[in-house]
Amino acid sequence: MNHGGKKIFYSIVLLLWAFLAALPFLGFSYGVVWVFLLVVYFTLALSYDIVGGYLGYMNLGHSTFFGLGAYTTAILLNQGFNLFSALLGALLLAAAFATVISYPLFRLRGAYFALATFGLISLIEVLTTNLRDLTGGSGGISTPPGDHTLASYYLVLAVAGVTMVLSRVVARSKFGLALFSIREDEEVAKAFGVPTTLYKGLALIISSVPASVVGGIYVWNMTYISPESVFGLEIALSPIIMAMLGGTGIMIGPLVGAVFITLVQEFLWTEVPYFHLAMYGTVLVLLGLFMPGGLVRTRWLKPVVQWLGLGEAVDYFENADAERIS
Amino acid sequence: MSTDFIQLVVGGILLGGIYGLAAFGLSITFGVLNVLNLAHGEFLMLGSLLSYGLFVGLSINPFISAILVIPVFMVLGVGFYLLLLKPIMDKPPHQLLVASILVTLGASLFIEDVTSFFWERPVTGISYSLPPIELACVVISSTRLLILLFIFALACAMQLYLKNTFVGKSIRAIVQGREGAKVVGIPISRVSALAFSIGMALAASAGAFYVTLFTVTPVMGIPLTIKYLCVVVLGGLGSIVGSVFGGLILGVAETLTAYYCGAEWSPTIAFILLILILIIKPEGLFGAKK
Amino acid sequence: MAMNSLLECREISKIFGGIEALTDVNFKVESNSITGVIGPNGAGKTTLFNIISGALHPTDGAVFFRGKKISKIGPSRVCRLGVARTYQLVRPFSSLSAIENVLIGLGFGRAAPMAKKDRVDEAVRILRMVGLEEKMNHVAESLTLVEKKHLEIARALATAPEVLLLDEVVSGLNPTEVTRTMGTIQQIRESGITIIMIEHILKVVMTLCERVMVLNYGVQIAEGPPKEVVADEAVIEAYIGRFEDAQEGFHA
Numbered sequence: 128m129n130h131g132g133k134k135i136f137y138s139i140v141l142l143l144w145a146f147l148a149a150l151p152f153l154g155f156s157y158g159v160v161w162v163f164l165l166v167v168y169f170t171l172a173l174s175y176d177i178v179g180g181y182l183g184y185m186n187l188g189h190s191t192f193f194g195l196g197a198y199t200t201a202i203l204l205n206q207g208f209n210l211f212s213a214l215l216g217a218l219l220l221a222a223a224f225a226t227v228i229s230y231p232l233f234r235l236r237g238a239y240f241a242l243a244t245f246g247l248i249s250l251i252e253v254l255t256t257n258l259r260d261l262t263g264g265s266g267g268i269s270t271p272p273g274d275h276t277l278a279s280y281y282l283v284l285a286v287a288g289v290t291m292v293l294s295r296v297v298a299r300s301k302f303g304l305a306l307f308s309i310r311e312d313e314e315v316a317k318a319f320g321v322p323t324t325l326y327k328g329l330a331l332i333i334s335s336v337p338a339s340v341v342g343g344i345y346v347w348n349m350t351y352i353s354p355e356s357v358f359g360l361e362i363a364l365s366p367i368i369m370a371m372l373g374g375t376g377i378m379i380g381p382l383v384g385a386v387f388i389t390l391v392q393e394f395l396w397t398e399v400p401y402f403h404l405a406m407y408g409t410v411l412v413l414l415g416l417f418m419p420g421g422l423v424r425t426r427w428l429k430p431v432v433q434w435l436g437l438g439e440a441v442d443y444f445e446n447a448d449a450e451r452i453s
Numbered sequence: 454m455s456t457d458f459i460q461l462v463v464g465g466i467l468l469g470g471i472y473g474l475a476a477f478g479l480s481i482t483f484g485v486l487n488v489l490n491l492a493h494g495e496f497l498m499l500g501s502l503l504s505y506g507l508f509v510g511l512s513i514n515p516f517i518s519a520i521l522v523i524p525v526f527m528v529l530g531v532g533f534y535l536l537l538l539k540p541i542m543d544k545p546p547h548q549l550l551v552a553s554i555l556v557t558l559g560a561s562l563f564i565e566d567v568t569s570f571f572w573e574r575p576v577t578g579i580s581y582s583l584p585p586i587e588l589a590c591v592v593i594s595s596t597r598l599l600i601l602l603f604i605f606a607l608a609c610a611m612q613l614y615l616k617n618t619f620v621g622k623s624i625r626a627i628v629q630g631r632e633g634a635k636v637v638g639i640p641i642s643r644v645s646a647l648a649f650s651i652g653m654a655l656a657a658s659a660g661a662f663y664v665t666l667f668t669v670t671p672v673m674g675i676p677l678t679i680k681y682l683c684v685v686v687l688g689g690l691g692s693i694v695g696s697v698f699g700g701l702i703l704g705v706a707e708t709l710t711a712y713y714c715g716a717e718w719s720p721t722i723a724f725i726l727l728i729l730i731l732i733i734k735p736e737g738l739f740g741a742k743k
Numbered sequence: 744m745a746m747n748s749l750l751e752c753r754e755i756s757k758i759f760g761g762i763e764a765l766t767d768v769n770f771k772v773e774s775n776s777i778t779g780v781i782g783p784n785g786a787g788k789t790t791l792f793n794i795i796s797g798a799l800h801p802t803d804g805a806v807f808f809r810g811k812k813i814s815k816i817g818p819s820r821v822c823r824l825g826v827a828r829t830y831q832l833v834r835p836f837s838s839l840s841a842i843e844n845v846l847i848g849l850g851f852g853r854a855a856p857m858a859k860k861d862r863v864d865e866a867v868r869i870l871r872m873v874g875l876e877e878k879m880n881h882v883a884e885s886l887t888l889v890e891k892k893h894l895e896i897a898r899a900l901a902t903a904p905e906v907l908l909l910d911e912v913v914s915g916l917n918p919t920e921v922t923r924t925m926g927t928i929q930q931i932r933e934s935g936i937t938i939i940m941i942e943h944i945l946k947v948v949m950t951l952c953e954r955v956m957v958l959n960y961g962v963q964i965a966e967g968p969p970k971e972v973v974a975d976e977a978v979i980e981a982y983i984g985r986f987e988d989a990q991e992g993f994h995a
Contacts, residue, residue, distance in 0.1 A: 238489030411559025
């Protein structure tokens with residue numbers, strides 16, 4: 128039954144969050160640092176999916192928002208602003224950037240869009256490196272020192288939680304349905320009144336918010352930032368791989384993907400110290416060939432997800448016959 | 454206009470020729486397969502490495518390598534197509550997009566990582582040069598000029614091939630309308646494989662020239678592919694002539710930017726041109742408006 | 744002031760890179776009527792629909808709806824003004840469920856959006872009207888062809904249109920399905936909606952349409968009640984001429 132399934136899902140999520148919240152006190156200091164990074168990636172994966180999965184435009188340059196948020200926060204912190212003002216500034220800058228960039232970029236479709244957004248990362252990276260006076264160039268800059276491990280850990284958990292809620296709210300809203308329709312057939316969506324240009328821009332802006340905020344929290348915690356640390360390939364691709372591995376276009380996808388990747392990384396990375404990128408590459412190829420819809424759409428997981436009440440069909444009737452899981 | 458400026462423009466054109474050649478290949482594969490191959494730059498990189506190897510090992514000059522690599526990479530291209538692309542070609546559009554990006558991006562990462570493992574040092578350019586030509590107070594590197602002429606010859610040969618042979622016409626038919634081509638009985642899969650391999654071979658060929666001018670590193674593939682994307686969009690999606698032209702424009706723009714603003718800004722110009730053309734004329738300079 | 748027709752096409756021409764898809768098409772559609780658009784393949788019928796619905800701009804001429812020019816305002820606004828359409832090769836939102844497809848029309852295609860709490864009920868009502876109520880939570884892609892066509896009709900109806908453009912809505916259906924669809928079309932017409940339909944199947948055109956317009960190579964060659972049009976020499980010539988061309992091609 129749907130309702131029972133949903134309750135179980137929410138309980139699991141709450142338990143997970145409680146466990147993570149208690150982690151620092153369970154004596155895993157290494158675990159905290161590592162989970163922090165994981166939750167950052169997870170938030171990026173979730174926010175990526177609003178454009179990549181719901182709207183169907185693969186924004187491979189999503190980490191641009193992360194980097195911009197991080198740099199803005201670093202600069203503002205160094206100017207004496209407190210954390211929350213700095214994060215707010217980061218959020219506003221990223222959102223403004225998203226607004227401006229959406230106009231030209233959304234004139235591209237499909238793979239062109241994906242590639243162009245991917246190129247955006249290098250562009251911003253070069254810009255950041257060249258504007259030495261502002262950003263400290265390739266050497267990077269430090270932010271006010273301090274041990275923020277615990278505080279940033281809880282902060283990032285909170286942001287991740289909010290992002291999960293945001294993702295779900297969008298998916299079940301009229302706006303979210305419109306995004307899905309654009310993904311399915313943009314021309315037809317337009318023909319039925321969906322304001323495609325506006326909504327595409329809005330989706331991008333919404334996705335930029337969690338990304339930029341966790342970028343700020345990240346730099347606050349690391350107390351150091353350089354172009355390479357925030358515009359690199361790993362931070363660009365890992366969240367997207369998580370989202371795609373788990374399943375794009377559905378909120379639980381990135382969650383499944385994050386858990387899966389974490390487990391694999393823990394076992395594989397330490398055993399085989401070489402060829403990490405090649406392994407990522409192989410995973411991507413296999414995904415593309417055999418399950419582009421991600422794990423949650425495979426024969427084994429799909430019924431579970433539907434039973435948990437997470438298939439995104441209209442919650443009108445109780446029966447889950449052939450319920451949508453897109 | 455100062456001679457400096459003309460010199461720069463000429464230099465840029467010569468650079469642009471290489472861009473045009475690779476973009477030409479990208480345009481063909483995209484036109485026929487409707488899939489953007491993110492691994493395109495990797496083939497350029499591999500072509501460069503092969504050419505380097507041939508030069509250092511067997512003293513084969515790059516112009517000959519540029520031709521030698523073509524059959525090699527055509528075979529590789531067919532293999533790549535059969536292994537990675539053919540299985541996903543029949544999926545509905547959105548799934549095809551996701552699958553193709555996953556597959557080609559994954560292939561890029563794989564190729565880059567494995568290549569890095571075997572080739573640790575960046576491969577410096579082949580120093581293969583002929584004495585420069587002086588033409589009305591402008592100094593032209595004769596190597597680059599030869600390269601440009603060679604590329605034009607290759608591009609013309611391609612155009613003739615596309616226009617006159619059966620295979621070439623099939624390719625153009627598919628570009629113009631996949632369904633229609635199917636109805637007329639064109640073996641889509643075989644022609645696609647061929648078109649794809651031609652695209653890859655052209656990229657590798659461009660790579661053979663590339664190594665005479667620049668340093669080659671295993672990780673240069675993806676940034677290059679992005680650059681070629683900018684060229685293709687600039688020239689016009691689906692226009693092969695446009696990609697070559699776009700390449701020339703980018704070459705000139707990069708050279709001018711490097712000189713007037715500093716070398717560290719030249720990587721950005723490709724993207725800026727992309728954004729500009731998207732705002733001003735989204736279908737590209739030679740593209741067809743809907 | 745003269746009574747304006749509900750929808751009017753004045754001197755519509757459309758050129759695609761040298762090919763004249765439509766040349767000087769003029770026709771009027773009166774309120775609460777069913778008009779047919781027929782013609783051999785490639786005559787420009789769907790192009791005409793694309794122009795009326797705003798998906799394409801005419802090279803020359805204009806489309807008027809309730810006296811107001813709608814040729815260049817874009818498909819979204821045309822839809823909201825009250826002109827909705829279906830597609831010859833069905834284009835539902837594939838991964839969305841049937842009811843979600845209808846909800847898109849309801850939520851975005853109307854001039855005055857419905858209140859949220861009423862939307863779902865209305866969507867169910869529309870699905871019931873086309874016979875898809877049981878499959879409302881089914882993914883559009885999983886529906887049969889006739890169901891997809893009915894879904895497209897439902898989606899279009901959800902936008903509360905005054906004019907409904909049906910593009911070969913019975914092609915590819917078996918005789919039972921054709922009859923059922925014809926019944927649905929009658930129902931729609933009775934509810935006050937004006938229908939323009941592109942159709943190949945002559946029986947459907949003769950039964951349902953009050954007036955028929957014939958296109959051949961983008962030129963309007965006849966217009967009037969179906970019985971007249973079918974007997975018109977130019978029309979017969981057009982269809983048979985095409986038939987003969989095809990025959991020649993065989994023997995050449």
